[in-house]
Amino acid sequence: MASFKPRNTRASMAAMLLLLGLLVSQTEITVAQSIGVCYGRNGDNLLGAAEVVILYQSNRIGRMRIYDPNQETLNALRGSNIELILDVPLDNLRDLSDAAAANDWVQRNVVSFSPDVKFRYIAVGNEVSPSDQRAEFVLPAMTNVHNALAAAGLQGQIKVSTAVASSVLGTSSPPSDGSFSNTSSPFITPIINFLASNGAPLLANIYPYLSYTRDPINIGLDFALFTAPGVVVPDGQYSYQNLFDALVDSLYSALEKTGGANVNIVVSESGWPSEGGNAANVDNAGTYYRNLINHVTQGTPKRSGQAIETYLFAMFDENLKAAGVEQHFGLFLPNGQPKYQINFG
Template sequence: MGSSALCDELRIKVIFLMVFLFSSEFGLPQLGAAALGINYGQVANNLPSPEQVLLLINSLKITKARIYDTNPKVLTAFANSGIELIVTVPNEIVGQLTNSQQALQWLMTNVKPYIPATKITGIAVGNEVYNTEDQALMSNLVPAMVALHEALVQLSLDSYIYISTANSLAVLQNSYPPSLGSFQPELVTLLSPFLQFLATTKSPFWINAYPYFAYKDDPNRIPLDYVLFSPNTTGMVDPYTKLHYDNMLYAQVDAVTFAIARMGYQGIEVRVSETGWPSKGDADEIGATMENARVYNKNLLLRQMENEGTPLKPNQRLEVYLFALFNEDMKPGPTSERNYGLFQPDGTMAYSVGLDTLASGASISLTSSSTKGNREEVGGIVKKGDEEGMNFALLLLEEFNLPLGLLPLANIIEVGFVRESGYMWVVQEKKVEHNFKMINKLVSYETAIHGYISNKSIKKLEGVKAKELLLWPPVSEITVDELPTGKIHFKSLVGITKTFPVEAFAAGQ
């Protein structure tokens, strides 16, 4: 078969998978759901007490946490806190829980005494089991999950607690491009009953996804901007789905979704059980720096506040658990393993990602419409009032080589800008409609406008519409060739681009 015919065949298969996946799309965004959680590991000898940890998590307004055991002190401390907690069955005892009586006893000892005061919502049976090369453990995983689920049913807890296991991304044989995502052939017979269990019980597929590892292993070919969620990255376009990915994490998640679809299953939600970036590493751990860790986690936080889904599932908010809350000094392995924490054991921040400033602001678990106004809380410079706001907006347009008349605002409440990410937002008292006379183009500016500004462009723009006949299509991207005599391009959400002379948007037009 020729390469062209092979590509056509792959494209047809991918289109079929996309139809299969979209038929199971969950519909509207989960606006009421908290999407950001934190992994609370305890492999250390110098951590604060669980009571102190709870105070820290509450101060950050995080409403979900995951622990790697069923530590009674933690479960007791988290009572009546409202924190949704995932507990873990250690790999070492998974085999014992294939017995129905043992599974019931485990729940009666480690879960039942603490609920409902402690809000246990999930049980992770083992961690990265399918990459342990322990055949007995891998074979026992699904029977243990089934036994635990049946015990939950017996205790009338199955409606409140779901069961899954956290998987390493190494379960995939292929993850690039995402549409060709597939599982390791030797795992297929084991994964089929696992996926059937998830589909039957409506439980999520948990994946531990670390773009850091991909970058560390191939820094010359993988752009750092792409793995760090930089708004200025060109990203990649999947050649079969034509979906654009501006960060690796979302590509990894969608690769898992495609792999599940290839196994014939739909409606299984993929959630990120772990992701993070080490702030320190050994000499051969390229990219393990405090600055990269700060940028990765901060940009991920911004995405979470946007209520985002992946390109394949844009209407399904991606649930993510950051790894980790603390640096853990007793973890084995390279230096990086002990330096994933957002905090030092004494409670001081290892670096700032903006979480610390949320203590006086809104919760991360708020809906996107509620969090649009919290940009200054994640490191933004904010100018309030009409005069200061307009002057700041003009300075930004000038700095990034954009025409000064591009934003004809009025009665500004505030203008903000996060230099690290390029995120800019504007809040004004009422919507403004402005006619650019040179080109007779009517453009509307909503009360809330935001996007990512960089040299000669504003991307992921929201709040601006340009009138076309009787319609007002949203403008998603504005780019400029050259000032002051070049062209300016307005791109709509559906990909249609309109081009005008830059001078039509000069100051005073």
């Protein structure tokens, strides 16, 4: 190799610069493709959908989650190349347990916008509690939406799932002992079988902030903010330096115990409030978001090197939510000004 001499030094240099550019671009793409941002609209002072899409693009945010098939938003997304998680609202679950209604919903809200809008996942329900009377409709609605997508030839492009909270776990520490609670198991096990059969991920809302504030005596703030100087939780062959990884891997352990070893986890929400509660301030929130973005390309100890597709919660502060921390998860102020200095990719 050392004896090789290119005939054209200038051409060789150009080729090297092109290769370097491609490598840098690929690194940026890897980061950008790991990060999305949830776009909630529960405010009376927010930008219009077209302006929001421009804000995503100008900040190189390549993925979005919305919580209902808002037509203004879907139209604004046409041609944007932003990949989308579209939620089926809780109030629609019973209706979509009927196959004809599910087919109509998919035709109106997905097929009529595809391929101009890049749908990635349909989230059938968000954090449905197993004790909720609507829980019985989640899997039938998922099945019907999947079948409707298949009938439209979109089953290979768009996966159907549901978003769960970490409260579905009965045991979470250490992560290798992670298992679903006795209450959750009858609800979640058939859903996991559906996901495994269709190559779909489990969507999970992961909030170290909530875990920390519920138990600040036993959970250190640095463990929740990715700033712990060393291992906090040793767990056999794995070791944990941050709470986010511990929560995700607890879910992976629960999946493995329930026939879902091949099911990946997509973190469909994760965030930290800037005010309104314990440890809720701009410094902590900015630290959490920046560290999370930098971390997700690495994977968790159980899935090392496998980037974690993660959606930050949320794009804006939403003033119509319940008073307290719920109003202060925004990465941006309602007028589009950034709350933190963050590079999304």
